[in-house]
Amino acid sequence: MPGLIAQLLADEEHQKSTPDPLAPRAPHFPAKAKQVIFIFLSGGLSHLDSFDPKPKLFADAGKEAAVDGAQGKKLRLLRPLWEFKPRGKCGTEVSDLFPHMAECVDDLCIIRSLNTDHRDHTQATLGMHTGSVTFTRPSLGSWVSYGLGTFNHNLPSFMVIAPHLSFGGEQVWSADFLPGAHQGTRVASGSNPIPNIKPQGTSTRVQPAELKLLEAYNRAHLADRDGDAALAARIRSFETAFGMQREAPEVFDLSQETEATLKLYGLQRGQTGNFAWQCLAARRLVERGVRFVELIERGGGMYDTWDSHEDMKAHGPRAKSADQPIAALLRDLKARGMLQETLVVLTSEFGRPPFVDGSGGKGRSHQISAFTSWLAGGGVKCGITYGATDDYGIRVTENPVHVHDFHATILHLMGLDHERLTYRHLGRDFRLTDVHGHVVKDILA
């Protein structure tokens, strides 16, 4: 580097006193989970074909039953396509839709009594992420980032690995009124994982020099301006960006992973952009201190989601994409001793009813009154189920868990009190759970 610049830099006193919005912050109370991996199956996973066994639905398939809340309306019951069996030591029944996840059942806390507020995908997806089915609000990941900051300055605190968008698009990871540093950063594919993370062409060679000259200018500018905190923060943002540029490609470079690991996830060497890649990348991000990682599972085609209206068989290819990588992620985290400090969440925007849908009567439509999600890892009781639904899985009969309760519980597991995690905006304190939510204490380890 030019000696002149080095000299100029040496003369400057480095000021690093500005508050950093992403600096790690203490939780409200001690918690086991430090990081989150939030797996979102976009379109609506059928709990009746996966995690909520209903023998009566198998027995009564083909008969008609009353549709809840539709005065006298009756519809034909559709038999689940996948058989259920008791799994693991706990004996919880999981269907053959997810043979790999089924083997991890002793590590899962399966909640069979989720319920939400809106029947449409976009609204329900936003509800599951932001707590609001109508107006735009910050995402769960943004709230966690705001509450706890992050461990690794060279990576964003909230990263969303989403080769394809879910319903609701980018609003799903929006920081909305929270400071922009808490916005989710989308990772779209393997080649350019974070926007602008790769230097342009020949500038690679001169970029270090550019940044030094930039710092020289900025420090001289700052010196004349009383150490203005906003100016100093921007200087640091370039340092961080440079670190990120160095570190991020390494995160997404899976060449150092062993054959055994790749095999566990079902990933071919060099393959990117599929869900196995998403899961393995998630582990690497968590290893490097990213606070909140979200994985969105859906395919690239317009209808490659879990929204199986026409035929429940369409759940098959989705499960093939998701099942092994998710199980592998759990095993991998466990083997590395990371699972106890990582909270893994699997959910969908809603579930599907026991009745037929679609022109051929082979699919299922949307159901918000009851569906299933699971938690695993830090601070969660494992090998249990919580909540129950009626004989056909339509209504919750025991321990209902609304999305607000689910959010309150996730925050609690991270050491955050959902009633104290507030942000003042437009004259009032906003919360992820608005005025709702209670922590599901029964599932806390």
Next chain:
Amino acid sequence: MNPRTLVFLLLVLSALGAVSPGASGSAAAPDSADDDFERASLGADWTVHNGEVGIVKGDLVLRSKGIGILTRSAPNFGADQFSEAVLAQGRDAGSMQQVFVRRRQSDGARYGFCYNPDPGRWEIEFDGVPRERTRILASLPVKAGPGPGDTIRIEVRGNTLKGFHNGKEILSATAAAADAITQSGPPGLAFHIRDTKVYPVPMFAGWKGGNLPKAPLVQPSSLPQVEQLEFFEKKIRPVLVEHCYKCHSTEAKSAKGGLVLDSREGLVLGGASGPAVVAGDPDKSLLIKAVRYGDKELQMPPKSKLATVQVADLETWVKMGAPDPRTQIKTPAPAPPAIDFAAARRFWSFQPPRQPPLPVVKLKEWPRNAVDSFILARLEEKGLNPVVDADKRTLIRRATFDLIGLPPTPEEIETFLADDSADAYRKVVERLLASPHYGERWGRHWLDVVRYSDTAGDSADYPIPQAHRYRNYVIHAFNQDKPYDQFIQEQIAGDLMPSRNEAEKYERIIATGFIAIARRFGEEASVDHHLTIEDTLDVLGRSVLGLTFSCARCHDHKFDPIPTEDYYALYGIFQSTRYPYAGSDKVKFQKDFVPLLPPEQVVAFLGSFREKVAALDAEIEPLAAAIRAKEKEMAVVQPASVDSALAGRSIEQLRSAYGEASKRREALAKQRPLIDDAYAVSEGTPANACVHVKGNPYQLGPEVPRRFLQVLGGQELRDRQTRSGRLELAQWLTSPANPLTARVMVNRIWQYHFGKGIVQTPSYFGKQGLPPTHPELLDFLAGHFAQNGWSVKAMHRLIMLSRTYQLASVAGAENVRIDPTNELLWKFPRRRLEAEAIRDSLLMVSNALDRTMPGPHPIPAQSSWNFSKASPFRQVYPTNGRSVYLIQQRLQKHPYLALFDGPDANASTASRLMSTTSIQALFMMNDPFVHELAAKFADRLCQAEREDTRRIERAHRLAFGRPPTPEESRLGESYLRQVHKELDLPPDKQERAAWASYVRVLLSSNEFIFVD
């Protein structure tokens, strides 16, 4: 029983005067076999159920035949209060179940203790109307107690409800848990522990939750039982309205057979054949006879028999005794206004702006205009000293960015520096105010406030190519210095204002885009239209009045004097307004846009098309209504009417007919001749709105006449029959008597100049907002604004020519100690540029800025639209135009604007956040756009100058508005040499690459994107 516990409790009470020994008890005491039982009376807050209290051998006891309960409760059992019970057990214990009910007056919610003999347990209940909705909050098996002498206590603290058994916590529930119950319960049954306000929940008057002891405080009611009323509303009224009223109501042209069925009296009095209903006896009731179709002489409705279910419902209802609320309560009674408006008007922002005298200051020679006197007075009061004035370079850079959002050119700077005249700076301000770029900067501020978008916001985010007309209208309005009162009037009621010529007429129609651009929701925007009206009101309140109306949608505003009625008084105005429809997942074409052509031309262009559309719509709408009616439970109060021809068809038949007709409609819509039209509103069907009880649009409360906010005068409409009321609303909002409108706008203008407002919650002037730092100055500015024809440009002159605006942005050590955040403006606050100004500056210094005002975005032709929730409109159109013209979307943010805290097109943005992130830094380092512009900047320098020193100088003048220091020049030359070596490119590419690298540094620097 163990009297000890009880004694202890009562003794404590005794100390408080709750207990006093009564007359020696033998006379009236039931079953007073104990000889030495001496009756005692308790304090007023105690109630004895099924038993009596007395003293036996010095111990206070409760004795009872069955299970007696002694209860005590705070009078209202509201927040931070309790209710508790002490249990006693007599000789025949277990023979009866006992319920104690306590109604919280705050919201009508009830809590009870109940012995439920079936599973054999004690339960603490919430609510209980009707019985099947009873929510058991906690239960204890009989063995585990509560037993005789035990206490159960329910406490409410803040928003948590707790239950205790003998002091041990057995239950903890939050408001949220209870809200969830409310949601599953019938609409209108409210549970809000937090609230301390009375809600209108009329259906709550009767209690039938179990055996009600006589003593408790629930008032006996003459009203029909709640679930009976509910049954009537859900099952009976809709049938009567739909099938009977046409001939048998006071509204009918002539009541057939003299029978009217729209009141209870009508039913009982009956018609020519006698009473229609004999309460309790369906077989004797003529109404039932008629609907059974058993008697050929008496069959109603005449055309076709009612559904079997409907007949059965009517029978059930008569068996119940034909409970009918229609004479007793027509609509749920509104709560008496709890708001004291006279008191509320004493709050500063509701007070008319005063004309304050100029304050006396010590530094008499310092102020240049009135603004400075107000500022200096506050500074002197706190012992602060204004810093030095800014130098001329700083000043022109500040003024130029402030007014046009672009950096000054080197030539403009030199002209200003060379101008020694006294009004040199004034000339700069005037030049900038006259620039067409002024509107692009200040129009954008307004577009932030009104959450402008080029898309609708539904789940497919339909594009609106016509939206740009409103955007351009706003920009022109600022450029023309349209008086602000007129600007507001046009946006709310431009279509209703008289206009001098066609051009003005169309301009004013376009202005109502302010209302039209409200958000659309879901897959078929017309279904959730109420959300769109709510969004309109939200933005109207924030933007013009600085008030948050939305709270009043469900309940009276908690902090500000806005009752729910006021909300629906305004709601009615917008409900009477026809909104255009941009298309959505379900119905993929535009509707109800407003033509910008004379009517005869519209007919010429669209005549036959419109006829075809109307014919198809007439086919589709009843189908849609029939489907909705079948799908949803009937609205409680006002049932949807279903075309009787469709009533018999199954939902599948209806859906397939609807689908088929919709396809034809869509195909037809795509053949629509294109005419000039605007995303604007027009008059709809004028009607008052009803209160949506607790914000639920399917449960309607009382009708509210359309009028203005009561706290601001409550003016009523003169003509309710033929007009929506928008025109009147526009006038009320801009009336000189309105204390808010001018204050809110001058505060915004101030905020965009100084980075923060005099009121630092610029869209919220209510109680929870921040009070003004300079109240007199705010009033002075508001007065000046109104007196100068609501001219925004006059405000710029006043503010920018003040000495306060012209201060340097440097710190003074003593000032920092007293006022570290510069609240009182002892210096000019340094600011980062907004997203738009950063991008526009990059384009400008690189000589790449396209300065033309564009028309619509290059959105593909409507005939090709097929956007859906699975595949929404997401197109981003690259352009080198000014950033105000970048496409603004609702489902996705423009990627560049999202990066630099751009506006949120979903919600009113009052002030931009200024976040600093490393992703922004990566943009400056690596984004192809920045690299492309840097290369252009390099070309510009290399073409203009030959020598490195001159190029470096030119670069500094363009980017920073100043020449480089000698050291910077040396540094630059040294850097370029170094980079040449590092790059090692072919000579033809080398120079450009090296210079591009150099200017990237300047463009990324803090000096480039901060303004002193």
